[in-house]
Amino acid sequence: MTGRKPFRSLALAAVAGVGLAVWVFPVIWGLLTSFKTERDVLAYPPVWFFKPTLDNYREVIFGASSIMPNLWSSLVVSTSATFFTMLFAIPAAYALARLKYPAKRASGFYVLATQMLPPVGLIIPYYLALQKVGGLDTYSGLTLIYLTFSLPFAIWLMVSYFEDIPFEMEEAALLDRAGRLRTLWYVILPQVRGGIAVTTIFVFLNAWNEFMFAVVLGGNRVRPVTVAMFNFISVEQTQWAKVAAGAMLAMLPVILIGLFAQRHIVKGLTVGAVKGGGRR
Amino acid sequence: MGSGTKPARSLAAQERRFALALFVPALLVLLLTTTVPLVYLGWTSLQKLDMSMPWLSGFAGLGNYAKMGGDPRFWNSLVLTGVYTGTTVVLQVIIGLSLALLVLQIPKGQGLLRVAAILPIVLAPVVVGLFWRTLVLAPDFGLVDLVTRTVGLGSHNWLGDPQLALISVIAIHTWQWTPFAFLVLLATLATLPPDVYEAARLDRAGAWQRFWHITLPLIRPAIVMVVILRMMTALSAFAAIFAATGGGPGSATEILNLYAYRTSFTELNLGYGASLAMVLLSITMAISYLMFRLRRARS
Amino acid sequence: MSGNEAMRASASVRIEGVVKRHGTTTVLHGVDLAIEPGEFFVLLGPSGSGKTTTLRILAGLEPVSDGRVFMDEVDVTMREPGERDVAMVFQSYALYPHMTVAQNIGFPLKMVGTPSVEVAAAVNEAAAKVGIAHLLGRTPGQLSGGQQQRCALARAIVRQPRLFLLDEPLSNLDAKLRMETRLELHALQRNLGATTVYVTHDQEEAMTLADRIAVFMDGRIVQVGTPREVFSTPRTIEVAGFIGTPAMNFVSGAWSGATVTVAGVPLAVRASTDQPREVKLGVRPNDLRIVAEGLPARIERIEDLGDSCIVSFAAGESHLKLKSDRLHPVKEGDEVRLAFEPGAEHLFDAQTGARL
Numbered sequence: 001m002t003g004r005k006p007f008r009s010l011a012l013a014a015v016a017g018v019g020l021a022v023w024v025f026p027v028i029w030g031l032l033t034s035f036k037t038e039r040d041v042l043a044y045p046p047v048w049f050f051k052p053t054l055d056n057y058r059e060v061i062f063g064a065s066s067i068m069p070n071l072w073s074s075l076v077v078s079t080s081a082t083f084f085t086m087l088f089a090i091p092a093a094y095a096l097a098r099l100k101y102p103a104k105r106a107s108g109f110y111v112l113a114t115q116m117l118p119p120v121g122l123i124i125p126y127y128l129a130l131q132k133v134g135g136l137d138t139y140s141g142l143t144l145i146y147l148t149f150s151l152p153f154a155i156w157l158m159v160s161y162f163e164d165i166p167f168e169m170e171e172a173a174l175l176d177r178a179g180r181l182r183t184l185w186y187v188i189l190p191q192v193r194g195g196i197a198v199t200t201i202f203v204f205l206n207a208w209n210e211f212m213f214a215v216v217l218g219g220n221r222v223r224p225v226t227v228a229m230f231n232f233i234s235v236e237q238t239q240w241a242k243v244a245a246g247a248m249l250a251m252l253p254v255i256l257i258g259l260f261a262q263r264h265i266v267k268g269l270t271v272g273a274v275k276g277g278g279r280r
Numbered sequence: 281m282g283s284g285t286k287p288a289r290s291l292a293a294q295e296r297r298f299a300l301a302l303f304v305p306a307l308l309v310l311l312l313t314t315t316v317p318l319v320y321l322g323w324t325s326l327q328k329l330d331m332s333m334p335w336l337s338g339f340a341g342l343g344n345y346a347k348m349g350g351d352p353r354f355w356n357s358l359v360l361t362g363v364y365t366g367t368t369v370v371l372q373v374i375i376g377l378s379l380a381l382l383v384l385q386i387p388k389g390q391g392l393l394r395v396a397a398i399l400p401i402v403l404a405p406v407v408v409g410l411f412w413r414t415l416v417l418a419p420d421f422g423l424v425d426l427v428t429r430t431v432g433l434g435s436h437n438w439l440g441d442p443q444l445a446l447i448s449v450i451a452i453h454t455w456q457w458t459p460f461a462f463l464v465l466l467a468t469l470a471t472l473p474p475d476v477y478e479a480a481r482l483d484r485a486g487a488w489q490r491f492w493h494i495t496l497p498l499i500r501p502a503i504v505m506v507v508i509l510r511m512m513t514a515l516s517a518f519a520a521i522f523a524a525t526g527g528g529p530g531s532a533t534e535i536l537n538l539y540a541y542r543t544s545f546t547e548l549n550l551g552y553g554a555s556l557a558m559v560l561l562s563i564t565m566a567i568s569y570l571m572f573r574l575r576r577a578r579s
Numbered sequence: 580m581s582g583n584e585a586m587r588a589s590a591s592v593r594i595e596g597v598v599k600r601h602g603t604t605t606v607l608h609g610v611d612l613a614i615e616p617g618e619f620f621v622l623l624g625p626s627g628s629g630k631t632t633t634l635r636i637l638a639g640l641e642p643v644s645d646g647r648v649f650m651d652e653v654d655v656t657m658r659e660p661g662e663r664d665v666a667m668v669f670q671s672y673a674l675y676p677h678m679t680v681a682q683n684i685g686f687p688l689k690m691v692g693t694p695s696v697e698v699a700a701a702v703n704e705a706a707a708k709v710g711i712a713h714l715l716g717r718t719p720g721q722l723s724g725g726q727q728q729r730c731a732l733a734r735a736i737v738r739q740p741r742l743f744l745l746d747e748p749l750s751n752l753d754a755k756l757r758m759e760t761r762l763e764l765h766a767l768q769r770n771l772g773a774t775t776v777y778v779t780h781d782q783e784e785a786m787t788l789a790d791r792i793a794v795f796m797d798g799r800i801v802q803v804g805t806p807r808e809v810f811s812t813p814r815t816i817e818v819a820g821f822i823g824t825p826a827m828n829f830v831s832g833a834w835s836g837a838t839v840t841v842a843g844v845p846l847a848v849r850a851s852t853d854q855p856r857e858v859k860l861g862v863r864p865n866d867l868r869i870v871a872e873g874l875p876a877r878i879e880r881i882e883d884l885g886d887s888c889i890v891s892f893a894a895g896e897s898h899l900k901l902k903s904d905r906l907h908p909v910k911e912g913d914e915v916r917l918a919f920e921p922g923a924e925h926l927f928d929a930q931t932g933a934r935l
């Protein structure tokens with residue numbers, strides 16, 4: 001298709017390359033900045049070659065403004081939100097995808113509708129309610145509100161994976177005397193392992209990156225790293241190198257997940273988009 | 281064989297019981313975590329509930345909603361929401377689709393491009409906002425200023441000037457989410473059967489005609505889906521704008537979502553904030569309803 | 580296999596007045612069947628006639644809208660699939676893709692808590708019976724179509740079920756393999772002695788495998804009988820047209836006395852009638868002859884199949900086929916006359932299609 005016109009394909013590659021560099025460059029630039037001294041950061045014209053320093057990282061890891069506690073907060077709340085989401089989503093998605101029960105269409109629609117809720121509409125009642133019961137600044141409070149966006153999403157994503165299994169699977173297993181529960185456990189779940197992994201990744205990413213709920217419902221004890229980054233910039237206005245180092249550290253898990261699970265993420269996005277799920 | 285000892289039960293009834301046992305827990309969680317709070321939100325929106333003036337609290341009926349009519353900041357936020365959602369979605373689809381069409385013709389290196397496109401998607405919007413506020417858009421030292429100064433356009437206060445600030449937050453959002461449209465459309469385009477194109481080529485359809493009459497109709501469902509999802513994200517965009525401009529300068533980038541948030545948690549007027557959130561909720565629901573109707577009508 | 584197990588390995592099956600509806604469409608209009616223990620019973624019929632539905636009702640995978648199902652004279656209509664002690668081979672095989680062949684075959688035993696030593700022994704035995712003992716460590720994805728089919732078969736026989744259900748198990752194999760597997764399947768069933776219900780729309784398969792055939796048409800059983808009975812005395816014109824390749828030839832005629840007059844030409848038939856009536860006269864291609872005196876026809880086409888040939892004719896409105904194992908000294912376009920082997924005719928009522 002392109003062989004005939006080498007110039008054209010070169011031009012194509014150039015345009016695509018520029019477009020994509022725009023996505024990568026800010027992140028690379030941030031990475032570079034995180035190794036600069038504050039003086040190098042403000043050099044004009046910008047310096048490409050500089051003596052890298054680990055001071056910024058030392059500062060955000062061990063210093064007075066260490067973000068380690070915040071990384072821990074993020075880890076705890078993201079893990080527990082992911083765990084509970086999957087715990088409820090997998091069975092529900094299985095029922096929705098493969099079993100007959102009354103009002104199935106309506107309940108599927110309900111799940112979809114809950115996914116469309118704007119977070120700001122949820123946070124006000126949560127704030128008022130958690131304030132009353134002393135649930136502000138607790139892991140359980142934050143985990144609970146994270147379920148509001150991750151559970152519907154996970155259910156719909158899992159539905160699309162369950163739907164890919166041939167319907168004779170259950171029938172064969174039922175005839176093999178497995179019963180409903182063991183059919184699910186031994187025959188169906190092993191076949192959606194990939195889907196479970198992708199969904200888990202998405203849910204975890206969304207929870208890790210969440211900000212609005214965390215900033216309102218968190219506090220001094222439970223302060224996820226997204227909130228910490230935000231506070232950082234308010235306090236350390238001009239210390240960009242430190243901000244960059246913090247940001248790199250905070251985003252390291254999601255960037256790694258993104259790179260390693262790249263193929264699955266694309267599939268997850270597409271499945272979600274084509275089948276009607278997915279907020280991202 | 282022992283199979284006669286169990287009481288006879290119908291397969292369908294047993295399936296129903298099993299299905300409900302699996303589905304009801306999630307349903308209860310969703311009812312409890314989303315629907316009950318929404319009812320409470322609706323109730324709150326009918327209250328006068330101002331944390332800075334707690335002594336004035338009480339039932340307000342539709343007072344909060346009535347107040348919106350004469351609130352210029354509300355109308356401003358509504359307009360901004362429209363502008364922000366409209367431009368970001370259109371830009372994402374156009375750029376994402378063009379890029380996908382281009383990249384599809386590149387024989388090698390698509391994998392690399394996909395990895396690059398994943399990057400903005402996985403980043404936390406709040407971090408993206410901070411990044412842009414400092415490294416990209418800061419006057420004098422930000423990347424954009426470096427470019428404009430180099431090409432002689434001079435330095436600008438990208439986030440301090442009301443109009444530039446709106447353009448900036450739109451750019452940030454577009455930067456972060458175009459890869460989504462790009463990846464989804466690229467994947468969709470890759471699944472199109474090549475023989476359709478070959479047939480069209482034989483029918484002497486030009487490149488543009490092929491796109492317009494073949495590609496576009498085939499990927500329309502994917503585009504509609506991308507548009508729906510991107511609208512939802514744009515309508516409830518928060519963290520990136522909040523981190524980059526905080527809704528300012530003044531209320532130049534204060535979309536309805538931010539206005540509801542600031543009213544509730546900066547000005548602590550939760551009653552009015554709740555009514556603003558109710559408006560956003562209705563808009564979101566109305567749009568998703570319309571889009572799903574549209575999608576069903578098409579398919 | 581001990582005598583006791585052999586008894587257990589075959590059940591009698593009876594279904595009474597089974598009706599199946601999907602919403603407003605009825606796909607089975609009251610089906611009755613009685614299958615003997617150890618019988619190889621074939622459900623034959625064109626696509627969409629309700630064979631699979633019937634089989635799934637026997638398996639318990641599909642609830643009936645009306646009617647009852649008995650196994651060994653015990654009513655199992657409401658019983659779940661797992662409690663019926665039946666095994667099924669699906670058209671798609673439905674092998675568990677994440678398990679090895681050994682795990683697939685052993686699954687039905689594992690599910691009833693059979694000790695793993697016994698499972699292993701039974702798996703080896705079943706795999707050996709179908710000739711896949713050397714493939715036990717592979718996963719279904721690493722098997723050819725024929726091997727997958729055998730794996731599905733082994734999974735079904737490993738538990739020595741009372742009833743063995745197969746839904747077009749050979750349809751995904753190529754022609755040669757299908758032929759071979761057919762013979763093996765027949766031998767296997769004889770060896771196991773298990774009651775077997777086998778669905779196919781391939782009448783040749785049905786003829787070679789079945790002890791008895793039930794012919795389905797539009798959600799009804801129109802005939803039950805041995806392959807020979809169904810072939811030689813089809814009860815309706817549809818059955819006659821469905822069984823046999825090439826299909827039976829039909830011409831309209833008027834029957835009176837011991838003659839059927841077709842297009843003005845009287846043809847002698849064995850049966851005679853008192854009251855003259857309109858009939859359909861059916862003759863199998865094998866029984867058609869080119870003769871000096873008979874129905875005038877023009878040769879449209881001659882297909883030489885090597886060991887036999889098929890000659891197509893146009894006779895008035897109708898098109899006829901003749902099958903013969905010797906090559907006729909005729910050529911396309913020739914005008915000839917046709918008759919049939921005496922007594923080889925089938926007469927059907929012109930209106931109802933019932934055999935006369």
Ligand SMILES: Nc1ncnc2c1ncn2[C@@H]1O[C@H](COP(=O)(O)OP(=O)(O)OP(=O)(O)O)[C@@H](O)[C@H]1O
Pocket residue numbers: 601604606624625626627628629630631632633780
């Ligand atoms: N779930 C369903 N809803 C509505 N109609 C159905 C359903 N399942 C089957 N049918 C209809 O029931 C009829 C019988 O189907 P069945 O699968 O038993 O046919 P079959 O004889 O096995 O055909 P084939 O040889 O094509 O497999 C068909 O007309 C089919 O369209």
Ligand SMILES: [Mg+2]
Pocket residue numbers: 630631632
């Ligand atoms: Mg069938």
